[in-house]
Amino acid sequence: MSKAILLTNGQRIYNDELVKSEVLIVDGKIKAIGEHIQVPSDAEKVDLDNGLITPGLIDIHVHLREPGYTNKETIATGSKAAAHGGFTTIAAMANLNPTCDTPEKFKEQVDRNEKAGLVKILQYSPVTVGRAGKQAVNVAEQYAAGARLFSDDGAGIQDAGVVYQAMQQLAKVNAPLCDHAQDNQLAQNGVINDGATIAKKLALPGMPAISETAQIARNLVIAQATGVHYHVCHVSTKESIDLIRHAKQQGINVTCEVTPHHLLLADADIKEDDAEFKMNPPLRQRLDQQACLIGLLDGTIDCIATDHAPHTDAEKQQGFLKSPNGIVGSETAFALLYTHFVKTGIFTLAQLIDWMAVKPQAIFNLDNAGLLKVGDPADIAVFDIDHQDVIQPDQFFSKGHNTPFVGEQVYGMTKRTYVDGKLVYLEGEG
Structure with missing residues (x-):
């Protein structure tokens, strides 16, 4: 059994409103969603700093x-x-x-x-x-x-x-x-x-x-x-x-x-x-x-x-x-x-x-894609909607830099991305 991960101090959309939320990931799946989730003592706790939690x-x-x-x-x-x-x-x-x-x-x-x-x-x-x-x-x-x-x-x-x-x-x-x-x-x-x-x-x-x-x-x-x-x-x-x-x-x-x-x-x-x-x-x-x-x-x-x-x-x-x-x-x-x-x-x-x-x-009836529900694959994105950033192609991971949006000031850049509970992107990676 893999180590549990608790995403804490985040927020998500619930009934069309932003609510404070935690997400517990166990064995690559979403085990619980809510506030003040009880977790194993050895669970890894990740502070999202008020990040927006969405389905991947x-x-x-x-x-x-x-x-x-x-x-x-x-x-x-x-x-x-x-x-x-x-x-x-x-x-x-x-x-x-x-x-x-x-x-x-x-x-x-x-x-x-x-x-x-x-x-x-x-x-x-x-x-x-x-x-x-x-x-x-x-x-x-x-x-x-x-x-x-x-x-x-x-x-x-x-x-x-x-x-x-x-x-x-x-x-x-x-x-x-x-x-x-x-x-x-x-x-x-x-x-x-x-x-x-x-x-x-x-x-x-x-x-x-x-x-x-x-x-x-x-x-x-x-x-x-x-x-x-x-x-x-x-x-x-x-x-x-x-x-x-x-x-x-x-x-x-x-x-x-x-x-x-x-x-x-x-x-x-x-x-x-x-x-x-x-x-x-x-x-x-x-x-x-x-x-x-x-x-x-x-x-x-x-x-x-x-x-x-x-x-x-x-x-x-x-x-x-x-x-x-x-x-x-x-x-x-x-x-x-x-x-x-x-x-x-x-x-x-x-x-x-x-x-x-x-x-x-x-x-498209995608069975293996998560929708931020208990029991679903832990396919999760976390976005920063509080702070402004600038689109800079030299920070892209794609080989392509071809975009007309260079220099745009935006909110909502990605903080973290998980696929089946595995961290595949972390803000600040170069």
């Missing part, structure tokens, strides 16, 4: 880059970055080289994740062979190998017949198709939102909002026909959100996520040709940004996911035309959202925790 956050959308792109990130650095951000479970996309599109390759990837990862890593299977969009993987075989999430993220599947075939297979095993919704013919090789102001000012080719919305419309119809769980990744436009809202009202089994950057930024925030603002889908207009907020608050958008996408400094210094898409998000998501939305009264703290921990667990 769950990020359903990250890129770990290993194998194939370890100059950008590794499983070790990406999972440490997740722990630094308070995440205890992350789901890793399959845009790797080679991608894990057979049972053998999938099992090899899971083994890599388990050996190198500091947090729990759920591995996506690609939807199509080689993520080429031409032929669906053998879903039954991938499922038997342990795959529970399927996505070609980074590329939209252009062939409707392939989507139909994949959704039919996925419905049989009750697994979701998680979709990067993009019609390439409508996207027109755009690198920035297609708007009359910013794209024109910077003389950059624009990506129309319809490139996302049209693909979602097509796939919602196919999802309705097959009964599959259709999950839209990083939704970004008002029209897309309107479509998903209507589809839910019609009983279609659809869920969706939004990223912190689409909640916090719009294309109007891009002042120059700075690829730290380049991502896909691109930052949209203010009305789209507002629609993302409204969609979260009314339940149309189910959860928040970072789309953590690390690249090298050199890659992101090439401007919009040549730089790859994406920004890092694991280490900044909670603090940015807490600062901009909870402290300003737009969200409640309970809502933020719900979107970053509770809802992802429920949407």
Whole structure:
């Protein structure tokens, strides 16, 4: 039996209010939650200094880059970055080289994740062979190998017949198709939102909002026909959100996520040709940004996911035309959202925790993720919501420093992160 750990002098959300709390961890599980818990005399006592205790956050959308792109990130650095951000479970996309599109390759990837990862890593299977969009993987075989999430993220599947075939297979095993919704013919090789102001000012080719919305419309119809769980990744436009809202009202089994950057930024925030603002889908207009907020608050958008996408400094210094898409998000998501939305009264703290921990667990039936309940795995994050800090990429554990939020003053940086009762991040680690 392992030594008991008592987290004391903390606070947690209970009935939508902050209450003083202690948490007792025994054998990697939560044994008790409350005040003045009786503990063994040899228990390790950890003073949290009024830190906020939450369930370990769950990020359903990250890129770990290993194998194939370890100059950008590794499983070790990406999972440490997740722990630094308070995440205890992350789901890793399959845009790797080679991608894990057979049972053998999938099992090899899971083994890599388990050996190198500091947090729990759920591995996506690609939807199509080689993520080429031409032929669906053998879903039954991938499922038997342990795959529970399927996505070609980074590329939209252009062939409707392939989507139909994949959704039919996925419905049989009750697994979701998680979709990067993009019609390439409508996207027109755009690198920035297609708007009359910013794209024109910077003389950059624009990506129309319809490139996302049209693909979602097509796939919602196919999802309705097959009964599959259709999950839209990083939704970004008002029209897309309107479509998903209507589809839910019609009983279609659809869920969706939004990223912190689409909640916090719009294309109007891009002042120059700075690829730290380049991502896909691109930052949209203010009305789209507002629609993302409204969609979260009314339940149309189910959860928040970072789309953590690390690249090298050199890659992101090439401007919009040549730089790859994406920004890092694991280490900044909670603090940015807490600062901009909870402290300003737009969200409640309970809502933020719900979107970053509770809802992802429920949407994807994640049995091994904790929810801060007695008997659950001791997957716990502790945040400092009392003191201000500054986002500084030289303090990241990710290899990627690519973020437009450098220098932001925030509250809610992580103090401690536990996975199955094991301390995987401690404030001040270098």
